[in-house]
Amino acid sequence: xxxxxxxxxxxxxxxxxxxxxxxxxxxxxxxxxxxxxxxxxxxxxxxxxxxxxxxxxxxxxxxxxxxxxxxxxxxxxxxxxxxxxxxxxxxxxxxxxxxxxxxxxxxxx
Amino acid sequence: xxxxxxxxxxxxxxxxxxxxxxxxxxxxxxxxxxxxxxxxxxxxxxxxxxxxxxxxxxxxxxxxxxxxxxxxxxxxxxxxxxxxxxxxxxxxxxxxxxxxxxxxxxxxxxxxxxxxxxxxxxxxxxxxxxxxxxxxxxxxxxxxxxxxxxxxxxxxxxxxxxxxxxxxxxxx
Numbered sequence: 001x002x003x004x005x006x007x008x009x010x011x012x013x014x015x016x017x018x019x020x021x022x023x024x025x026x027x028x029x030x031x032x033x034x035x036x037x038x039x040x041x042x043x044x045x046x047x048x049x050x051x052x053x054x055x056x057x058x059x060x061x062x063x064x065x066x067x068x069x070x071x072x073x074x075x076x077x078x079x080x081x082x083x084x085x086x087x088x089x090x091x092x093x094x095x096x097x098x099x100x101x102x103x104x105x106x107x108x109x
Numbered sequence: 110x111x112x113x114x115x116x117x118x119x120x121x122x123x124x125x126x127x128x129x130x131x132x133x134x135x136x137x138x139x140x141x142x143x144x145x146x147x148x149x150x151x152x153x154x155x156x157x158x159x160x161x162x163x164x165x166x167x168x169x170x171x172x173x174x175x176x177x178x179x180x181x182x183x184x185x186x187x188x189x190x191x192x193x194x195x196x197x198x199x200x201x202x203x204x205x206x207x208x209x210x211x212x213x214x215x216x217x218x219x220x221x222x223x224x225x226x227x228x229x230x231x232x233x234x235x236x237x238x239x240x241x242x243x244x245x246x247x248x249x250x251x252x253x254x255x256x257x258x259x260x261x262x263x264x265x266x267x268x269x270x271x272x273x274x275x276x277x278x279x280x281x
Contacts (some may be wrong), residue, residue: 010124038264039264051227057113059178060180060183060261061175061176061179096173098176099172099268099272100271100272100275101268101271102268
């Protein structure tokens with residue numbers, strides 16, 4: 001199945017979700033792949049500011065990665081992937097709009 | 110669990126006759142039951158999309174149509190690959206008869222009354238199908254790929270049941 005990678009920077013809207021820290025981390029930015037399968041998000045590893053999280057929908061079903069405060073949203077058809085760029089530290093909870101029982105969290109330092 | 114148990118379960122929830130048989134359902138029968146159950150919920154979802162003006166109910170109905178279509182497309186591909194012909198059986202017939210009666214009942218309702226009945230029936234329907242999947246269909250399936258697809262279906266339908274229960278509570 002084809003993949004449609006997209007990038008969704010966590011810009012100003014994300015400031016309310018992920019707390020800003022200073023100074024920015026000097027560690028090299030990393031890209032983390034997080035699978036969605038069997039109506040579950042795989043755990044998101046600990047993140048650092050500057051990292052990218054790419055969600056890959058390996059399920060049969062359409063899913064979203066939607067912030068609990070609606071500050072970000074990835075809508076992923078089966079086989080698709082989408083990315084979030086982490087530009088501030090803090091905690092964010094997310095869920096699937098189509099399957100509200102699907103929930104996850106991520107933390108960035 | 111035996112085929113008899115499945116029929117009794119369906120009969121208790123859906124008021125269908127319960128033929129007695131010693132063996133559990135065969136894989137072709139299981140495929141037919143699962144596919145039929147999905148198709149019936151797709152039809153119910155399409156009816157809701159025609160009748161309801163409630164955004165949450167319409168969103169749920171779209172979810173039912175989309176998800177059950179995905180599972181049934183996978184099921185069709187699987188039975189084709191396995192050279193299995195789904196076999197009609199009394200349980201599929203009972204599900205269809207009950208769904209026809211519910212569709213007729215819903216067709217006489219409008220507005221909030223329709224929404225409540227549709228969502229309440231979705232709760233009951235998923236409970237029944239999930240019970241049959243867990244207690245009879247999955248344990249009786251012999252083919253590993255069919256069993257795996259049924260397990261995926263059960264995971265999905267439990268989510269649907271929970272979503273329907275949340276929605277039903279909001280519509281009270």
